[in-house]
Amino acid sequence: MEPLFTDIKKINEVIDVLRIIYEKRYGIQNINLTNSLKTINDFISELKVDLYVYVEHPYVDKMYRDTYYNYFASKRDDYPRDTIRLSFFKSEVKEEDFRNINENNELQEKYLGFVILRPTYPFVIGRNVISPKAFKSNDVICCLVNYTATVNGLKLDVKGFPHSSQDQETITCAETTVWSILEYFGNKYPEYRPYQPSQVNAVLGKFSFERLIPSKGLTAGQISFALREFGFGVKIYAKAPYGDDFERLLKIYIESGIPVVGAMQNTQGIGHALNIIGRSNLTKEKIDDLSIYKQISNNVNVYDFADINFEYVFIDDNYPPYRQTTLDKPASYYTNPKWLGCEITSFIVPLYPKIYMEAGEARSTAISLVDSLGLIANKDILIKTFLTSSRSFKNEISLNGSLDETVKELLLSISMPKFIWVTELSDKDLILQGLVNGMVILDATEPKRFGIISALIENNYIANNLTQFKTISLPLHPFKGYSNNLK
């Protein structure tokens, strides 16, 4: 192994350092060098211009080593085992800051994540976890996971979504999409664990009649199969049968903080998988554009949050992370004309296996309950449906300073399953302030029976106490809505 080289540079000076490392340590030149540096430049040009970068080589990356030992080492050409790692900081850092224990908190505050550069020219962008805050365009909320990395001997944390580009040989879009999902859940919840690409391939191989390496593409069905094998309770939705509800259901799952695998296609033969992990922030213009979803009894117009035309956040292995576009034009950031006309034709939701009620059932039940109770009359309501763990929900309720204390105690006194569906009720003005004035809570583990746990509607707390429905009249002022799913 070569001696450790490190350097700290402003982001606009990094390419020069990398050129020297590639020439002196990897011995690459000409087209490979030019194309690899272009790939890196395209990636870092998406990042803010005032970042500082800690460059280190050699770096042993577990993901690249996995593909190296399982594939690249078996080829005639020599492939290096080691990678380069770039660590990003939001302002200037110095070598001595890493040894000054008083600077630790400041370094942590500045740290924005890392990217691995693999020697798989020119597809060099490897595993990376970078905070959305490092990117020029970052007015988004999305699923993020905490990652710990050691930079210059110091452990630092970053919140980001795991991303890697394809190397075009061992991993293409299907594998990176599955890997990303596993990396996210494996680092976030104790029920799951991260897997390396060779382990993903081994599972995908159980459902394949063709060899998987070199990777020539898979079907969306294989992704679904692999996620099931890794312990998820997978739900799949195709655009053709679901029609108008297709996008609504997709948005409900994203709003639930679940990274969803989208499959996009066009008539020119493109088939591509990516993760959809979040959305842009709510604006008045988007709310104003919202049309009525349906009218229910008592002259109540229902607007659905899932009809808002947000820009969604994509983790696409052909581009740097956190690409933003609308769901109806998912390939709008592609410049190659082959990608014209792409649309999301299906999506796969990696659910916790004991979530038995699906998004459409939850939404229909909530609207039907509001309609049947008939407590709301002559007004417009806006519904927002999402899934959450009862643990997170109760924690937010406990900390909600704007919620009436009695209502809070009533909500906290109910026994709940591990996951619940919540439909918040508000209107166009309240939602812009992050406020709601009612909610319906459903049992996500109930696939057959009446799964309503409780509801807050128009100054009434409705408790479904198995044998009885109790209505408790309470003055209900608008309170802060749930916001823990997307950050």
Add this chain to the structure above:
Amino acid sequence: MAELKSKFDIIIERLANKGVKVTVIEDQEKNQIISKVEKTLEDYRFDNQRKIIESQEKIAQVVLTA
């Protein structure tokens, strides 16, 4: 043996003592509400069953190459 009261029942009692109106919805009304919601859900599930099968067929045909 002492009665084992749930936290919810204790809160309800406390609210009732404070004069908060607590109404038990009559069985007939409750059943009407449940029937209506269950009917909506049943219709949704019936329709959804076909969509699930069609989705499975479609998704098996999506070849991811890019």
